Amino acid sequence: MLRSILATLLLGIALFLAQKSGQDTWIHPTIWYMLAFFLGVSFLIHRLMEMGFKNNREKFVQFYLSTIIGRLLLSLIFVGVFLYLGVDNRPAFILDFFALYLFYTGFEIFGLYRNLRRNS
Template sequence: MYTVFLASIAISLPYIFPDVKLLANKFWLVFGFLGVLTFIAYILAFIGIKRNPETGIMAIMGSIALKMLFSMAFVLIYSINNKGKDLIFVFNFFSLYLLFTGFEIYGLLRNLRHQNK
């Protein structure tokens, strides 16, 4: 539901601000990549929390590190393929990365809180 909410905001931005370019040319590629990567990282951390709740924080940190490494590789590949300076891509990528990561951490910490009770 969170991904649909973010997608609806992204779809509505060009209609709200028609004269300003707010989305990069490959925005939906970035959106899909980060959405799938966040889902995979969440599942890995969730499995780690369920197996051993005492090391749940390590599972969360490992999934975030894995997500960061794959994201840096994505940015490297994107910047090699697109030679121009694309400041809009930078804003789009980091805003999506932070929104997805914040939601992932919030969801995982809620699971940890329920296990501590």
């Protein structure tokens, strides 16, 4: 979980510096809500993966697949709520959300691969 917090912190610093330097053409104002959302989802996924490792390693695949589906459903709900509320500059919102989704998914897969290789 510490790696997720550090990655979010570094990404937040980079986004903050981009906004302050005027390089925020494609950075949507709701990026901070997106960052908080993905940090919360990462925390939830981290806890579920710990349960999958501790309780029953044979059910690890089911835990992992359930976290993928959970992230997808929570992401659809998040995007749906913001689009329903009438967020402005929708292309930038969708692009930023998709970029963060790919970043956190790749980060999760990298961390999972690292843990599985260590435990093999």
